[in-house]
Amino acid sequence: MIPKIITGRGSTRRLIAYLFGKGTANEHVDPHLVGSWNDFAPDPGRSPQRDPKEVEKQLFTQLDQPITMLGSRAPKTTVWHCPVRAAPEDPVLSDAQWAEIARRIVAAAGIAPAGDAEACRWVAVRHADDHIHIAATLARQDGRRPRRDHDIRAAQREARKIEIDYGLRRLKPGDGTAAKRPTSKEHFKAKRQGQDATSREILRKRVRRAVAAASSEAEFFELLEATGMTVRPKTGPSGDVLGYSVALPGDVNEQDEPIWYSGSTLASDLSLPKIRQRLADCGPEPVVVRPGDPWHQATAATERIPHHLTHGDDRVAQGQLAALGGALALLPVTAPDTARAELERAAATFERATRSRIAADHTSARVLRRSVQTIWRNPTGQSDGAALAMLLNAMLTAVAFAMHWHRKHQHAQQEAAAGQAIVHLQTAYAQIAEPVLDNLARNAPTLQTKHRYAHHLKQAVPEHAERIIQDRAWDALAAVLAEAEATGHNAATILDQALNQRTLDDARSPARALTWRIQRLGQRHAPSPRAQAAKARSVAQHTAAPAPATTAGPPLRPPPVRRR
Known part of the structure; x- marks a missing residue:
């Protein structure tokens, strides 16, 4: 069960009109009240003898009354809106059950504590089987402000309890680092346009891939434009670029204007300051790195991730996970068509496992990042799929260790995301590795x-x-x-x-x-025969040589302390 709190200004008139209307795609069915602050608020959906618009006006007027009474002393933020949605596999709840859920949510959030007759006014509207909308005004009936400190976290905690009490799908508790989910409006729009994903999700994937592929800020912006996005930098008075927004061509609002998404609204780690920090940490190596096969380098770097997760500090481990997520984001470009879809799903799922409250140290993951960038720039470097299968085999182990690392740190959502990514990676690995192994087996020796x-x-x-x-x-x-x-x-x-x-x-x-x-x-x-023979003689001599006798000296002691 997912409660999502949205606040606004002004009257509840527009919100009530939307909740009792047909919706943006005629998706609202039988809108009606299931609960209210006094249990007898006007219900536009259950007043057949009256004009629904008149009942709507009566309802929002009563909701707004505490705000209206305050006049100039009214708060700037006046509207509190909280959709509460059940999972698709959950049973259909009755109106009475939804009413009780609404009361628990507004009580937990501080809008209307249980037994408080002077609390804020609120209503719960149902216009679909799987969710309700709670609308409230942010002034108590006694004129005071509601105490709703950390109402988002409080509502989420109560939702976890509701899931247990009603036998609903139990979601993993989060740590506030998850990317923002697409809204219902965005989902309906994508469905109308025949898209499998919302604009927000498409942009997030493209921006994340550009971050993984870029070696500099200039290249990052070039890659954004190369993927077909419209990019709008945000500049300060000095002319310095402070941030950016992106939009999909053709994705416009009612005024025929592009719908912009800033990097930070796509995901917390996609803001320009965070991207700059990562690019700086992953800058050029201070020493010259010997050139080699980038597939082998990427595989070797991935094989070291379990060691970093089990023996390194947490900041290094978090940096390794971020680099692994970047590698997964770029890998579908190099994959054959048969496995590309599963790798896309693995990358999208594992993305949640790349962030936590632990600050990432990206410096230790330079080799993995750079080798995968080289592969991305030259994806034809492997022809038979063996190199990709080799890398995916190492990634499967790394993602499994990532799941255990998140479990140790009680990152429930990240642990679940890593577990789901393993399923997609296993499918992709089988699709790529089986033909390669079969081809190798044809050349088996005697x-x-x-x-x-x-x-x-x-x-x-x-x-x-x-x-x-x-x-x-x-x-x-x-x-x-x-x-x-x-x-x-x-x-x-x-x-x-x-x-x-x-x-x-x-x-x-x-x-x-x-x-x-x-x-x-x-x-x-391969070493030459002479080098192999010399190494064999060295090992034999070292094994045959007797161990030197050691003379035990007096134990080391600190110097005596002179007393005055």
Whole structure:
């Protein structure tokens, strides 16, 4: 159940007219009162013998009376409007149940505490099965102001209790960092225009993708315009750009003017100051980074995210999650058509898991951000899908660790978002990885070679060996080991390197995880036979050399303190 508080100025006349009208798309059905401050307020929907407009006037006049009586002493903000919506899967509630819910919401928000006869005047209007609208005026009947400190949080807390009491879908408590939801009006408009998403959601996705792809503020604004949005910078008296707003071409209001959305109204982290901070933190590296395959660099950086989440401080962890969200935002551009839709859903869902009250340190995520930007600029760098499958495999583990990190910090909404993102990522990963693994398996080595690899596996990781050998991906793993051997690598050595990169305990498929690791390691330059022989001699000498005898000296003590 979602209560959403909106405040305004002036009379309740326009609000009452809207609530009892047909709606913007004739969506209002049987509008009528289900509750009011005195339980007998005029009801335009249940007065068949009277002109509905006259009853509406009587209703808003009574609602406005405490404000009118104050005259010049009336507050500037006079109207309190709170739609309360149930989830689509919730049972249809009766008028009496909605009336009780309305009383609980206005009491929790400080509008009309239980038993307070001098509280604010309010009405609850129902014009659909799944929601009501509560309209109130922000002056008590005794002339005082209502005490509604933190009414938004109070209404949300009461909604969580109502969900339990009425057996409704239980929403996750938030921390105030969620992006603003599209309004009902925006949803109806998108439906009329045949769009799957509202303008707000489309703009948010495009702006977030531009933030992930940009290396500078100038490039950010260039990317916004390149995606077809209309951009309006906000400048101060000095001419400095202080913010920005965006609009979709053709999305206009009744006056045929563009409907603008500022970055901060799309999401808190999309305001220009926040974007500038991220771009500054992710600026050029102070040292020269050795060039390499951006897919391998992105995968290696993603594989380090679980370590940051379990061993780093919270600010670094939050920065890693923001970078992971940016990578997911850009990845659909590189994906084949079969998996693009699922990756879009994964990115949109995981977006909620990239923000919390913890300030993000973006500096530790520079490699991931820069490598994914390189991939985005040259998406044709991988042809068979193996590089994308490799990266998605690492992302699945990273998102799973993100879910556990949010659970540890009691970020309920973010934890749920990460869990939903995993489902979409698994589907996309299967669509991309299965053809790649099948293609690799066609080049599986002989049975004798596979037995040799299996023997080493049983010695190196006995706890996972049987599961790996029985996995469908075993032939693909053997194929990449044989390919690495053919390019000069030692199969046992490269397998040990892959095993030492990261534990297999949390891998969904150890065979697949090893396949991607060995394929990445195998594409590196193989050591020469002379270098391999020298390394073997060094290891043998180090193992055979006796440990030097140590002489225990006196224990170190702090110097004596002289007493005067």
